[in-house]
Amino acid sequence: MSAVATQPDWLTALRDAGRARFGEAGLPTQRQEIWKYTGLNKLKALTFEPSADIAGTAPAIEPLIDAAHRLTFVNGRFDAARSRIGALPGNAILASLAEILRDRPNLLEGRMGVTAAIDRRPMAALNTAWIEDGLVLIVPRGVAVEGVIEAVFVNTGEAPVAHPRLLVALGDMAEVVLVERHLGGGGGGFTNQVAEIALGDGASFRHYVHHAEPTISTALETVTVTVGRDASYRSFGLAAGGGLVRREIEVVLRQPGGFAQVDGAYLVDGERHADTTVLIDHQADHCASRQTHKGVIDDDGRAVYQGKILVRPHAQKTDGYQLSQTLLLSGGAEADVKPELEIHADDVKCSHGATVGRLDADALFFLRARGIPEAEARALLIQGFIGGALDEIDRPDVREAFGAAASNWLTAHSESTA
Amino acid sequence: MLEINDLHVSVDGREILKGLTLAIPAGEVHAIMWPNGSGKSTLSYVLSGREGYDVTGGSVTFNGKDLLTLAPEERAAAGVFLAFQYPVEIPGVPNATFLRTAVNAIRRSRGEKDLDAIQFMRAVKEKSKKLGITDEMMKRAVNVGFSGGEKKRNEILQMAMLEPAFAILDETDSGLDIDALRVVADGVNALRDPGRSMLVITHYQRLLEYIVPDRIHVLAHGLIRRSGGPELAHELEKTGYAEFADGKAA
Numbered sequence: 066m067s068a069v070a071t072q073p074d075w076l077t078a079l080r081d082a083g084r085a086r087f088g089e090a091g092l093p094t095q096r097q098e099i100w101k102y103t104g105l106n107k108l109k110a111l112t113f114e115p116s117a118d119i120a121g122t123a124p125a126i127e128p129l130i131d132a133a134h135r136l137t138f139v140n141g142r143f144d145a146a147r148s149r150i151g152a153l154p155g156n157a158i159l160a161s162l163a164e165i166l167r168d169r170p171n172l173l174e175g176r177m178g179v180t181a182a183i184d185r186r187p188m189a190a191l192n193t194a195w196i197e198d199g200l201v202l203i204v205p206r207g208v209a210v211e212g213v214i215e216a217v218f219v220n221t222g223e224a225p226v227a228h229p230r231l232l233v234a235l236g237d238m239a240e241v242v243l244v245e246r247h248l249g250g251g252g253g254g255f256t257n258q259v260a261e262i263a264l265g266d267g268a269s270f271r272h273y274v275h276h277a278e279p280t281i282s283t284a285l286e287t288v289t290v291t292v293g294r295d296a297s298y299r300s301f302g303l304a305a306g307g308g309l310v311r312r313e314i315e316v317v318l319r320q321p322g323g324f325a326q327v328d329g330a331y332l333v334d335g336e337r338h339a340d341t342t343v344l345i346d347h348q349a350d351h352c353a354s355r356q357t358h359k360g361v362i363d364d365d366g367r368a369v370y371q372g373k374i375l376v377r378p379h380a381q382k383t384d385g386y387q388l389s390q391t392l393l394l395s396g397g398a399e400a401d402v403k404p405e406l407e408i409h410a411d412d413v414k415c416s417h418g419a420t421v422g423r424l425d426a427d428a429l430f431f432l433r434a435r436g437i438p439e440a441e442a443r444a445l446l447i448q449g450f451i452g453g454a455l456d457e458i459d460r461p462d463v464r465e466a467f468g469a470a471a472s473n474w475l476t477a478h479s480e481s482t483a
Numbered sequence: 484m485l486e487i488n489d490l491h492v493s494v495d496g497r498e499i500l501k502g503l504t505l506a507i508p509a510g511e512v513h514a515i516m517w518p519n520g521s522g523k524s525t526l527s528y529v530l531s532g533r534e535g536y537d538v539t540g541g542s543v544t545f546n547g548k549d550l551l552t553l554a555p556e557e558r559a560a561a562g563v564f565l566a567f568q569y570p571v572e573i574p575g576v577p578n579a580t581f582l583r584t585a586v587n588a589i590r591r592s593r594g595e596k597d598l599d600a601i602q603f604m605r606a607v608k609e610k611s612k613k614l615g616i617t618d619e620m621m622k623r624a625v626n627v628g629f630s631g632g633e634k635k636r637n638e639i640l641q642m643a644m645l646e647p648a649f650a651i652l653d654e655t656d657s658g659l660d661i662d663a664l665r666v667v668a669d670g671v672n673a674l675r676d677p678g679r680s681m682l683v684i685t686h687y688q689r690l691l692e693y694i695v696p697d698r699i700h701v702l703a704h705g706l707i708r709r710s711g712g713p714e715l716a717h718e719l720e721k722t723g724y725a726e727f728a729d730g731k732a733a
Contacts, residue, residue: 426534431571434531435585435641436559436592445584449575449624456575 073170076196079178083193090187102369102401103311103340108283111255115195116140116225126217129246129275130466133212134159139219141227141256142198155208157239162199162230172203176234180261180289180317189287192228192259199230199258202243206236206265213462214243218258220250220282231260235268237293242271244463249278249307256284266294266320273463275470277306280335286312292352294320301458302329303467304339305474311340311369318345318352318380325354330454332474333366333398340369347380347410356387359454361447362398363478373405376413385415392450393423394443444479448472484509484680485530485550485649490541492529499525501705502541507649510677514696515684516716518703518724524568526702527653527684531565532558545649559585560592562648564641566655570634573625578637581625582607586644610643614670632663639670650674652683656690668693688716703727 092108093100126137126147136159137147143161150159158165158172165172183190200216218229235241247256264270270290278284284307290298304310316325331339345354360368374385391400404417424446432442451471458464485507492500499522507513517523529536530543532555543550545561553561573581586606587597598606611621614636626634635655642650652671656664671681671694683694691699691713699715700707701724708727709715 425571425573427571428573430533430555431567431573432581432585433555434533434559434565434567435581436556436588436645437585438556438588439554441584441588442556445576445581446573449573452575 072166073174075174076166076170076177080194080196083183083190083196086183086190087187087194090190093187099313099342099371102371103309103338107309108255111226113191113195113226115197115228116222124219124250126219126248129470130213130215130244130462132215132244134214135217136161136200136215137217137219138198138200138229139221140225140254141218141229153210156205157208157210158201158203159214160201162201162232163197165201166197173201173232176263177230177232177261180263180291181259181287182289186287188257188285189259192230192257192287195228196230197228200232202231202233202241204235204239204241207238208236209240210242212242214241216243216245218245218247218256220252220254220256222250223252225250225252225254227254227256229256229258231258233260233262233270235264235270237265238267239265240269242460242463243273245272245274247274247276247278247284247307249282249284251279253279253281254283256282258284258286260286260288262288262290262298264290264292264296264298266296268293268296270298271460271463272298272300273458273467274300274302274312275467276302276304276310277470278310279306280308280337282307283309284311288312288314290314290316290325292316292318292320292323292325295322296320297324297326299326299459300328301455301463301467302341303470304329304331304333304341305470307337307339309338311342313342315344315346316354318347318349318354321349321351323349323352325352326356326457328355328357328454328457330358330451330471331360331368332451332471332478333360333368334363334478336365338367338369341371342369343372345374345385347374347376347383347385350379350381350383352380353384354386355457357454357457358389359451360391360400361394361451362391362400363394363482365395365397367399367401369401371403371405372417373407374415374417376406376408376410376415378409380410381412383410383413383415385413387417389419390450390453391421392447393421394447440479444475448475451475484546485682486544488542490529490543491539492525493537493539494522494525494535498539499705500529503702503705503707505700505707507680507682509680511697512675512681512683512694513698513700514691514716515682515700515702516688516719517684517686518701518727523684523686524653527565527651530558530651531555531563556588559645559647560589564645564647564650566635566638566642566650566652568654568657570626570638572627574627576625577622578625579604579607579621582621582641582644585641589645607640607644611640613673614640614643615666616640631658632660632666635659635663635667636670639667643670643674648679650679650681652681654685655683656685656687664690664693688720691716701727
């Protein structure tokens with residue numbers, strides 16, 4: 066029984082709609098406000114057809130964290146041999162999308178393609194056209210999945226193309242922690258991922274994403290989250306790799322009492338480009354959102370942060386906060402920072418701050434006067450700066466793992482420039 | 484130990500030190516009283532190697548070495564320590580991490596092995612306790628949220644851990660109430676040693692009651708105008724600095 070033969074009508078329709086929409090829209094251009102600072106010209110030559118199979122073997126992967134469950138994807142396709150899914154409580158489902166589409170496709174009907182909004186997102190439309198594999202996580206009401214679920218994405222072969230699709234649906238009061246690691250591969254490649262996340266009332270989802278691809282890789286992420294009543298979405302993105310990494314995150318606070326925390330750090334050197342584009346859509350009253358983003362840019366690197374807090378007319382008592390701080394370490398480094406508040410309710414508390422600056426000369430002198438050599442002193446200051454964002458991670462094991470990953474990047478970077 | 488000879492220093496084209504000469508032998512504590520407001524930190528920054536201070540003439544030798552050619556971290560490795568008038572806040576860097584990094588940098592420069600986290604905590608424990616620095620303050624970011632007194636005590640803890648041969652205390656008394664001043668002075672006095680020299684820079688005679696110097700120098704208009712023993716502080720307390728106001732040597 067082949068996958069094609071059993072493909073349900075809704076999925077065929079969804080893929081067709083994605084294909085049609087991307088055919089119409091094409092790649093986003095910098096004339097579109099949301100893509101103003103990030104160009105995709107280098108993707109123009111691609112056919113976007115996903116790489117057919119797992120070509121060759123990906124390198125062994127060192128664990129970043131002590132995960133209870135680990136799923137490995139090679140060129141966007143689930144690699145069962147290198148995955149380990151342990152026992153899950155209360156009929157929770159954690160599996161590859163390909164497996165679910167093969168065995169129980171109707172489980173996804175009405176869940177997939179709901180929030181990705183392909184009409185206004187060409188890259189999500191492209192991903193939708195190629196829905197084949199990825200991760201499915203469905204947790205019933207009241208079920209807490211203990212430990213960390215880790216999803217590792219690696220590439221093999223020359224310039225593979227992948228369109229991984231993640232679907233996360235948490236029932237009321239369910240709890241999950243997901244860590245994504247995007248490691249790419251020596252042959253680079255283009256990854257265009259979409260994650261659709263729906264959180265029921267009182268649910269809690271912690272979502273941590275680490276990009277550590279080689280410089281020749283391009284990775285685009287579209288994350289759409291809907292948050293139920295009193296539910297919370299907490300996330301952190303560490304962009305420490307890839308030639309071009311863009312994380313586009315939209316969180317919709319649909320019901321009163323919802324909470325969204327979208328934080329991140331980007332470490333950019335060489336000619337790399339990191340883009341973080343966030344929209345927090347406050348649709349209901351008494352919701353809160355928090356954003357802390359810190360970036361370090363060296364050489365001719367470029368980082369983009371666009372963050373918008375949208376408060377709709379009925380979203381009274383909204384509490385929104387947004388901070389973006391960028392450290393430029395070289396004359397060629399560039400930061401494009403666009404914090405935005407759009408408020409249509411009259412009883413709200415929203416604040417934002419954005420700074421772009423250089424290393425504090427007083428602090429650098431202080432450390433050197435205590436005997437710390439200049440390169441080490443700079444690394445310590447940069448680490449402290451980034452630490453201010455990492456401290457927002459409220460899970461100690463993830464905070465430690467991401468802290469170590471950031472620290473390793475900074476050490477390697479300071480050695481390469483010393 | 485430290486010999487400053489005919490030192491001329493300019494900041495932004497303005498001459499602040501106009502031929503300062505001063506020798507501090509090993510084991511002695513000297514105080515510089517500096518009545519007028521401007522450029523008081525110039526000497527401490529020149530000695531510790533901060534950028535932006537142009538030495539236009541003269542020399543500074545430290546244990547026979549030309550100090551002025553060394554980078555700040557090399558001076559620290561050679562044994563020079565500056566207790567800052569305004570200790571710098573470093574968000575995100577825990578006090579313990581900073582201090583261990585500094586201690587290990589100095590140890591490395593001496594060819595000694597690094598202290599690991601446990602060895603370091605053991606070494607720091609007694610010294611921090613004497614200065615009233617809690618474990619919680621060691622975990623907090625360097626000087627962030629510290630009171631004025633806590634910052635100054637933190638400076639003295641750094642001095643105690645780094646064990647410099649020569650320490651400059653730049654207005655360590657500023658902003659301290661009498662209780663805080665006593666704690667800081669006790670910390671400094673505990674570090675007095677035949678092998679260690681200190682230079683205390685202050686505007687107020689009060690500090691010198693707690694840290695009694697071997698010699699006092701009055702610096703005005705870029706030159707040392709008068710030198711004497713500890714009794715000079717009392718004399719100045721009575722007569723004030725009026726006699727130095729015209730810029731002429733007494």
